[in-house]
Amino acid sequence: MFEVTLITDEYEEGKKIRTRTAVRSILSYQGKLVMVETNCGDYKFPGGGVEPGETELEALRREIQEETGYIDVEIKELAGTAFEQNIDPDEPDTFFQMKSIYYNCKLLSEKRAPGVLDDYEEKLGFHPCFITAEECYQRNHALVEKGFASPKEIPWLERETNVLHKIRKNF
Structure with a gap:
């Protein structure tokens, strides 16, 4: 199991904190990953935030379908986590902390x-x-080397690149 920690900004006493829990799929199919590509040329794992009243696995199924359309998915085991902390670009007096939980999945x-x-x-x-x-x-x-990995540019780029670095030898 992997762990990634990305602290862009150290927490300052007295600042507000906004937290989010997200689930993400390391979705494999015929020796490749199923990723979400954007028009910026980057790739992210299918996934997103867990909504109130949802379990992690319900959220993961919903997010996979919303972002890829794929519905015939087997969710396997927990693969790892990523924790991020930065000053919220839209609210400079607030720290944003997100825990992303990655699951190994298989597209059937x-x-x-x-x-x-x-x-x-x-x-x-x-x-x-x-x-x-x-x-x-x-x-x-x-893209990270070109400086696009910031909360304002491509907010997920550094996280996803770090996770890919950890798992790429397994695929």
Whole structure:
């Protein structure tokens, strides 16, 4: 099991904290990962926030379907976690802390239902793709090196690149 910790900004006493728990899928299919590609040229693991009243696994199934359309998915075991902390770009007096919980999953078939993207996901051109873990890591890493891994640029880029670095040898 892996752990990733990304502290962009150290917590300052007296500041507000906004927390979020998210679930993400390390979804494999025929030796490749199923990733969400954006029009920025980066890749992210399908997943997102756990809503009130939802279990982690319910949220994960919902997020996979919303972002990829795939519905024939087997959720396997917990793979690892990532913790992020930074000053909220929209609220400078608030720290944002997110725990992402990653699960190993397997796509059983290419059966799909319509995806349901949020406005920002649609604007970023979210679409599923099949890619090797190494190629995905190399593409994301190149964007990190160019300076795109910030809460204002591509907020998930550093986290996903670090996770890909940890898991790429297993695929």
